[in-house]
Amino acid sequence: MPYVIMFHDDPDVRERKRELRAVHLEYVKSNSPRIIASGGLFPDDDDFPNGGLIILDSEVRQDAVDYIENDPFFLNGIFTTYTIDRWRKFIFDHKPIST
Template sequence: MPFAIRFTDRDGVREMKKSLRAEHLEYVESNMSRIIVSGGTFPDDDDFPVGGIIILDVGTRAEAVEYIENDPFFVHGVFSEYLVERFVKFIFDGKRAAG
């Protein structure tokens, strides 16, 4: 069951985030089989991410929370908040999804 996870970085964590990036990417890549899509969100005037969105295919909300709370960015306090919501696609790849 897909869950959308949106997270936002705390202010002033840019250098910490840079230092944790390799560990974060390793974590994300080790979970690729469960990830439908993952990426950063950016302000209009900068090319450094300030948050992100993940759509994760897991069995329960608890598994989605476990995923985000084990991300090195969360563990080390980069995120100011996150939101986990069940996700049902409506349009995919320019076409209406079945269902």
């Protein structure tokens, strides 16, 4: 069952995040074969992300831990906490999934 990883940026990291964003995006792209979905989280009043969500295709929780703890944003203190939860599709691409 896939895992959802969610994180929010620590305070006062915006400029550092801008500097690291290309490296982070390259890391995400290099892992694309095992990512179901990935994207930034945005505040209502800004177009710059302040967190992220990844759905990792893995049956092993440790894979999700290893993925997020090797993300350049984590390694460089953009965020220091995250959540990981198992995930099961119910509706996908606007369509209910058979259960």
